């Protein structure tokens with residue numbers, strides 16, 4: 001961490017040298033810094049000062065220099081009275097060229113009357129309008145996506161059936177959402193020759209990237225759909241357990257195009273987890289690879305899958321054209337599967353199977369952070385929500401190349417697929433590990449314009465410094481999701497892309513989208529969400545279930561207004577009502593939908609996720625969240641990679657005791673637990689509450705995580721509970 005100054009005016013050449021610039025360059029840098037801030041008020045104008053100095057901060061500069069400037073500019077910013085410090089600002093001119101800005105310019109005056117000013121000034125007003133009139137918003141937005149109905153819906157939202165908490169969306173509509181992804185769309189400038197997918201295999205980092213055109217994608221999807229018809233019934237559930245390669249995307253779309261249901265299983269699961277997911281979804285078959293090639297290593301996949309299921313398995317070779325092992329009698333290699341279309345007159349043509357909007361297209365599983373993973377059916381409405389939210393919030397459109405390293409088994413897989421293919425964008429897929437330089441080189445060579453991440457990935461890139469020298473200048477928007485991000489890691493990635501906005505996204509598999517999300521029409525602050533998403537009604541309530549007023553800073557559990565396009569109305573392995581509604585407070589006569597997150601609404605209307613309600617702790621009578629404590633502890637010592645805060649109760653009862661577990665960056669460096677404890681204690685007392693007392697600190701090699709890499713605090717709590725019987729806890 002760089003030495004931080006009390007203000008940007010105090011930065012001297014020696015600080016810049018200490019941050020890594022050569023002396024001659026440091027002199028020039030400080031001179032331009034002084035010129036940039038000349039005449040700016042020394043107090044209260046941090047945002048203007050930051051905007052003035054950002055153009056000087058080149059992506060290739062050492063991170064310590066970016067830290068020095070950013071933290072010095074905001075050294076005296078009081079977040080309690082001013083909200084989180086903004087680092088990215090929309091301009092009136094640029095925002096009129098964004099998807100949402102254009103939409104607001106065309107419809108704002110009509111919908112909001114004289115209250116409408118421009119997309120920046122009127123953002124909040126417009127968002128509120130979309131909550132009250134989701135039908136109007138979605139009817140406008142549908143014209144921007146490549147969603148084509150075979151029969152149009154009778155209306156957008158029918159609220160008459162009171163037994164349906166979320167209402168009926170698009171009643172009467174008939175379509176096939178996969179078909180909507182694979183045809184040219186003139187108004188999106190999408191032709192048969194446009195790139196639908198760009199991909200590269202790990203290890204081929206110096207070869208040109210590969211392109212799949214819209215026509216090629218369509219023909220491959222249709223061939224697979226024809227092959228599926230030779231083996232399976234309409235409506236069958238077919239699983240995919242393999243990396244998110246371009247072939248996996250072809251298979252995904254073909255299953256849906258042919259009127260079947262995809263069962264998404266992340267490729268990291270062990271045989272037992274595969275078995276559970278196959279059973280719950282009643283899948284008839286599974287697509288997989290012989291191996292997974294990742295980070296230069298070859299991991300068995302087929303053997304894991306067959307240990308988990310007796311279903312027919314279709315095996316794609318991870319490398320080359322032939323499967324690299326012997327298959328069970330009933331299983332098929334990819335080549336044998338495709339050759340089943342050889343007797344079909346036109347194997348590359350296929351008539352899509354049209355279905356109701358509410359038909360299931362995909363069964364996904366939640367991460368299982370709070371308990372057993374839920375089996376979540378996505379209908380044809382869920383992709384509409386994904387595409388619509390990406391169009392509006394991350395500005396996905398024709399010309400964009402979208403990359404979000406993930407898997408079709410995680411919600412971000414299908415979201416990224418639809419966000420690219422329904423908005424006219426191109427999907428970028430790296431077949432290999434996203435942790436190393438090879439991935440970063442792909443981002444550069446594919447011309448990625450939108451880069452999605454999860455916090456652990458950014459942390460790895462930053463700490464290994466593996467992306468040095470790469471040109472990521474085409475990236476115009478970054479995004480992060482999954483768990484709370486680290487402000488300094490976000491600063492790192494934003495600085496690597498000339499301070500493009502790093503949009504926070506937080507939602508759920510069962511929502512098919514984010515309920516809070518950044519956008520390009522509001523100033524962005526690291527680690528904070530600038531708004532609820534379009535049409536999302538959100539209520540933060542106190543422990544008695546009383547809602548806080550909309551415009552008031554507060555902290556509490558949140559609930560959603562249930563009329564939420566794309567959200568589930570059933571689960572396959574649990575009682576939907578019990579999980580999402582039972583015991584929830586009502587708001588304006590409507591029972592809220594549970595999501596389980598604790599949110600802080602700050603001054604200025606930003607949201608900060610404080611973690612799951614289940615992870616809330618009570619320290620000396622004060623309710624606080626683990627995430628909040630971890631945020632300050634992560635920065636308490638340079639050798640701390642990450643921390644987990646949990647509380648334990650002694651067997652005899654009494655107050656909850658705060659335990660901080662830490663993973664160190666350099667595990668070979670000797671650490672002193674008492675010093676670490678003092679540092680955590682000081683950081684918590686200075687930044688959060690002088691009354692919070694750290695009872696115990698433990699250094700561990702790594703944290704238990706869900707397969708999607710989310711910290712499992714409930715497992716840590718259980719482990720500590722067991723240990724506490726013997727230890728001094």
Ligand SMILES: Nc1ncnc2c1ncn2[C@@H]1O[C@H](COP(=O)(O)OP(=O)(O)OP(=O)(O)O)[C@@H](O)[C@H]1O
Nearest residue numbers: 366367368369370481482483484505506508509609
């Ligand atoms: N950007 C983010 N910042 C903080 N937390 C996030 C962010 N994105 C997602 N999350 C957390 O992840 C949750 C959504 O994850 P997901 O849908 O996979 O289900 P889960 O809650 O992890 O699993 P389960 O429902 O099985 O417990 C959010 O509700 C939130 O708690």
